[in-house]
Amino acid sequence: MTISNPDTVLIIDFGSQVTQLIARRVREAGVYCEIAPFQSAEEAFKRLTPKAVILSGSPASTVDIGSPRAPQVIFDSGLPVLGICYGEQTMCAQLGGKVEGSDHREFGRAFLEIENDCPLFEGVWAKGTRHQVWMSHGDRVTAIPPGFRVVGTSTGAPFAAIADEERKYYGVQFHPEVVHTPDGAKLLSNFVHKIAGLSGDWTMAAYREQAIEAIRKQVGDGKVICALSGGVDSSVAALLTHEAVGDQLTCILVDHGLMRKNEASEVVAMFREHYNLPLILVDAADRFIGALEGESDPEKKRKTIGRLFIEVFEEEAKKLGGADFLVQGTLYPDVIESVSFTGGPSVTIKSHHNVGGLPERMNMSLVEPLRELFKDEVRVLGKELGLPGSFIGRHPFPGPGLAIRCPGGVTREKLEILRSADAIYLDEIRKAGLYDAIWQAFAVLLPVQTVGVMGDGRTYEFVCALRAVTSVDGMTADFYHYDMEFLGRAATRIINEVKGINRVVYDVTSKPPGTIEWE
Ligand SMILES: Nc1ncnc2c1ncn2[C@@H]1O[C@H](COP(=O)(O)OP(=O)(O)OP(=O)(O)O)[C@@H](O)[C@H]1O
Ligand SMILES: O=c1[nH]c(=O)c2[nH+]cn([C@@H]3O[C@H](COP(=O)(O)O)[C@@H](O)[C@H]3O)c2[nH]1
Ligand SMILES: NC(=O)CC[C@H](N)C(=O)O
Ligand SMILES: [Mg+2]
Numbered sequence: 001m002t003i004s005n006p007d008t009v010l011i012i013d014f015g016s017q018v019t020q021l022i023a024r025r026v027r028e029a030g031v032y033c034e035i036a037p038f039q040s041a042e043e044a045f046k047r048l049t050p051k052a053v054i055l056s057g058s059p060a061s062t063v064d065i066g067s068p069r070a071p072q073v074i075f076d077s078g079l080p081v082l083g084i085c086y087g088e089q090t091m092c093a094q095l096g097g098k099v100e101g102s103d104h105r106e107f108g109r110a111f112l113e114i115e116n117d118c119p120l121f122e123g124v125w126a127k128g129t130r131h132q133v134w135m136s137h138g139d140r141v142t143a144i145p146p147g148f149r150v151v152g153t154s155t156g157a158p159f160a161a162i163a164d165e166e167r168k169y170y171g172v173q174f175h176p177e178v179v180h181t182p183d184g185a186k187l188l189s190n191f192v193h194k195i196a197g198l199s200g201d202w203t204m205a206a207y208r209e210q211a212i213e214a215i216r217k218q219v220g221d222g223k224v225i226c227a228l229s230g231g232v233d234s235s236v237a238a239l240l241t242h243e244a245v246g247d248q249l250t251c252i253l254v255d256h257g258l259m260r261k262n263e264a265s266e267v268v269a270m271f272r273e274h275y276n277l278p279l280i281l282v283d284a285a286d287r288f289i290g291a292l293e294g295e296s297d298p299e300k301k302r303k304t305i306g307r308l309f310i311e312v313f314e315e316e317a318k319k320l321g322g323a324d325f326l327v328q329g330t331l332y333p334d335v336i337e338s339v340s341f342t343g344g345p346s347v348t349i350k351s352h353h354n355v356g357g358l359p360e361r362m363n364m365s366l367v368e369p370l371r372e373l374f375k376d377e378v379r380v381l382g383k384e385l386g387l388p389g390s391f392i393g394r395h396p397f398p399g400p401g402l403a404i405r406c407p408g409g410v411t412r413e414k415l416e417i418l419r420s421a422d423a424i425y426l427d428e429i430r431k432a433g434l435y436d437a438i439w440q441a442f443a444v445l446l447p448v449q450t451v452g453v454m455g456d457g458r459t460y461e462f463v464c465a466l467r468a469v470t471s472v473d474g475m476t477a478d479f480y481h482y483d484m485e486f487l488g489r490a491a492t493r494i495i496n497e498v499k500g501i502n503r504v505v506y507d508v509t510s511k512p513p514g515t516i517e518w519e
Helices: 019-028 038-048 072-076 086-095 184-195 204-219 232-248 262-276 285-293 298-319 332-339 377-386 401-405 411-431 486-499
Strands: 008-013 030-035 052-055 079-083 098-114 130-143 150-152 162-165 168-171 222-229 249-255 279-283 325-327 363-368 440-454 457-470 501-506
Touching: 019 030, 019 184, 030 038, 030 204, 038 072, 052 086, 052 184, 052 249, 052 279, 072 086, 072 411, 079 086, 079 184, 086 098, 086 130, 086 168, 168 184, 204 232, 204 363, 204 377, 222 232, 222 298, 232 249, 232 325, 232 377, 249 262, 249 298, 262 332, 279 298, 285 298, 298 401, 325 411, 401 411, 401 440, 411 440, 411 486, 440 501, 457 486, 486 501
Parallel strands: 008 030, 008 052, 052 079, 079 168, 222 249, 222 325, 249 279, 325 363, 457 501
Antiparallel strands: 098 130, 098 150, 150 162, 162 168, 440 457
């Protein structure tokens, strides 16, 4: 699906962990952008006809044979180009400069000396001043290509910022996209507005219109089903599609037996109350749990769930007389964590069921109108569409559901124990008025039994781990700092009320190094 936009910035991804933040900053500056992996950058360039290009960082080294490059068409196009870190390095390597490995590596906080005024710094940094930036590199540029001049230096990088104002090419060794470069967002804004001359009038309202247009174009008069979980992503995807193609759309909610307590019926009730959309509830619990029993490898569990989801969607489509398209609420973080770019080891962390977990062959084409967005952006779009607050504010819930919160094998009995503990935990969170302060909270049932004493008798039961995180976009997260009173209260209730759990622990791992879910 392509969102056509007159003022688009193309971000070429070489596998940096923070590429998505470049996209955020550009959109925050009111300019639409899309990220394309370097392997398909040329195709994306032709498809999007962008007005400016940004080259991301990378774990690769330009010094290595076979390391990725920006397609030549970018430099032939005459468009403004900003290279960030590896992006600067490859730009220099490609245009006649030189990059070398260095023993003065810079990771984290560094200081940039402004050697010359330049449009990138306009209104932000003046010549002769010094500013904090964030670096993460080992290689460095040792000679700049003809036409460039140096505009900023740091201890480890003599060419920490370079500019060829004639051709509108800029390169920075530091990362303007991260918050640890406090003025970084302003530099990116200068690039898209002052240098590339883009208007900055892009908003979520515009996105809504463009997405609806793009769905209409993709779907034509085909029949569409939407995988609806009741989460904010799929709800927004369903509403957009409904606005686009009306009654060509049927929504399907799969109760895979891995939902939270009463969730399936609540979602159906909530949707029927607010919307006049055909919604089918499929009971597939036996099928999912049957296939998962005895499987304890997290990736295999995820792939099994992905496969079954599609099988169910295909069967339901058949019952409806066939469907050509499947709408999913896939977001950018689902994509980035599931995809591994060869050449730039942006590695597979986990296969999100709706991306890496999908079977190779599927009868329907995917419609994923939110594939470029982050959760907080989807919430803004949801508001734009008039989605009730009760949907917008819901904590995310992963498609594979409780299965990935039961590390090891899944059984009906374990799921039941976990479901009860999770419901109590969330109830306590709501009662304490903490639901909206927390980004996501849930219980995990560990495959470990411990000894306890209850009512003077010995118990030997499971351990329940509680998780709660704060986050903006799910890409990074910190554990939520509860007061101990709260944790004690929740733990006591869980142990007293749920048979099968005799111990509760709290997970204090941030992301990274952990992930939010346990599998
Ligand atoms: N039980 C389900 N039935 C039908 N589709 C589902 C189900 N669970 C997940 N999906 C599909 O998988 C997609 C990804 O799930 P994910 O949990 O990331 O998003 P969500 O449920 O829409 O939102 P949230 O992240 O807020 O829970 C959903 O957008 C939806 O299309
Ligand atoms: O729909 C989904 N399908 C999946 O397979 C999946 N795995 C993780 N998540 C959710 O994504 C966010 C980040 O999770 P992690 O830090 O565990 O990767 C968190 O909000 C997770 O709940 C998933 N959502
Ligand atoms: N963050 C980056 O883009 C790093 C580029 C390259 N890998 C280096 O170490 O210099
Ligand atoms: Mg969900």
